Amino acid sequence: MKKIITILGCIFIIVFFFVLYKLDIKDDNKLKKVVVAEVTHSVFYAPQYVAIANGYFEDEGLDVELVLTSGADNVMAAVLSGDVNIGLSGSEATIYVYNGGEKDYIKTFAQLTQKDGSFIVSRKDIKDFKLNDMKGKYIIGGRIGGMPEMTLEWSLKEAGIDPKNDLTIDTSIQFSSMASAFIGGTGDFVNLFEPLATQVVNQGYGYKVASLGSYGGNVPYTAYNARISYIKENPLVIESFTKAIQKGLDYVNSKDSEEIAKTILDFFPDTSLKDLISAVDSYKKNDTWPKTTEFTEKSFDHLQEILVSAGQLDKNKTVKYSDLIYVK
Secondary structure: OHHHHHHHHHHHHHHHHHHHHHHHHHHHOOOEEEEEEEOOOOHHHHHHHHHHHOOHHHHOOEEEEEEEOOOHHHHHHHHHHOOOOEEEEOOHHHHHHHHOOOOOOEEEEEEEEOOOOEEEEEOOOOOOOOHHHHOOOEEEOOOOOOHHHHHHHHHHHHOOOOOOOOOEEEOOOOHHHHHHHHHOOOOOEEEEEOOHHHHHHHOOOOEEEEEHHHHHOOOOOEEEEEEHHHHHHOHHHHHHHHHHHHHHHHHHHHOOHHHHHHHHHHHOOOOOHHHHHHHHHHHHHOOOOOOOOOOOHHHHHHHHHHHHHOOOOOHHHOOOHHHHEOOO
């Protein structure tokens, strides 16, 4: 009897550890959940949506959840609080956090876009538009300290135009309300991201006359960032995430606008395929999406040049590229 009990006990132990082994394998095969706060929802971020739609994140062992978090300052707050793991916003926000003295500050590890993604929409059709055409006019520019508004100011100054005295830039209208304000009759011009710019044009309320990105030059305009503690504790997540985004960049830089639009169509249910193709095409023509997730010190310094010009960064408090950029 004791022998039988001993045998049964051994069998139980073997089965118990076998089950645990199987559970461990199952856990190892689970996707790692990563929550990402995106600063806005736009065709501008097509490579990210491609990476989700085509399963690039899953291929890298990640389950990515996007959370719309309007405003770079709100993205930073979400990352710092731990409500999200990774932020997608302008790199200027990480500079503000660093200069604010945060110990567990935020570093950028991969760029998604390399130019301003907004387009200047005019109430009138202006052939061969130049920035001088904005003199004496009223433009809905976006919030103070936001990259579209700062890029606009820098571009105007480069063209010899005084943003304070030669025209009126309205910074009082919230980003999400800029298109509706323009449609309602406010302003001669407005800065809009896609697909809003195309939709406003197709509805007959304006004309897309220029890309702001073509004036602003190359910067790490929208990039992924995380707290230094999260990066240190999750280097494989950062590496895998970056690989997935790189696949997304490779895709949008190698496929035509129609194929890209069809791939991301589910992310824009209120946008027609025709409008989406047009929006994607605008970004491709403007060389919006970089070939690689890495960006240069020169582009980072140009970003700070724009911030200093806008009065949002003291020229004596610019940050070293090596301090805020994570490189494996």
